[in-house]
Amino acid sequence: MKKSKIELVKDLFSHIEYGNMDMVTECLSDDFMFSGPTQDPVDKKQFVELHSALRSALPDWSFNPVNVEEHDNVVTLKVHITGTHLREMNIPSLGIFSAPPSYKHISLPEEKVEVGFDGDLISSLNIEKVPSGGMQGILSQLGISQRETTRA
Numbered sequence: 063m064k065k066s067k068i069e070l071v072k073d074l075f076s077h078i079e080y081g082n083m084d085m086v087t088e089c090l091s092d093d094f095m096f097s098g099p100t101q102d103p104v105d106k107k108q109f110v111e112l113h114s115a116l117r118s119a120l121p122d123w124s125f126n127p128v129n130v131e132e133h134d135n136v137v138t139l140k141v142h143i144t145g146t147h148l149r150e151m152n153i154p155s156l157g158i159f160s161a162p163p164s165y166k167h168i169s170l171p172e173e174k175v176e177v178g179f180d181g182d183l184i185s186s187l188n189i190e191k192v193p194s195g196g197m198q199g200i201l202s203q204l205g206i207s208q209r210e211t212t213r214a
Contacts, residue, residue, distance in 0.1 A: 120148065121145075140172050
């Protein structure tokens with residue numbers, strides 16, 4: 063039985079939360095683009111690497127999705143990301159190298175998400191930029207300064 067677009071989005075978030083990155087890759091189209099939480103948009107490979115690193119460093123990572131709705135080939139929802147920094151964080155693509163566990167809990171503000179599709183694959187994930195949200199919100203709550211996250 064064919065899954066609804068809402069089920070596909072819930073599957074993607076669930077795969078990320080459980081660290082099943084092979085399944086994350088299968089949910090995304092080859093031309094997938096992710097924008098909002100990072101300074102620049104990222105492609106499929108970068109998205110999987112970013113979320114693999116985040117899930118590894120914050121093993122209780124959760125999107126906490128609410129208000130999930132489907133309209134014409136687009137799913138909209140809100141997320142309230144939470145997690146605890148229990149392991150070293152390494153995200154070379156963002157200049158983060160060996161940030162030791164802070165044991166701090168993060169709780170980002172609610173962010174609006176819009177998910178686009180190409181058939182049964184997710185082709186875009188756009189997250190509203192909000193103050194104290196995105197990667198800068200995560201790094202700020204973990205006490206990782208910009209100086210520590212860039213290569214010398």
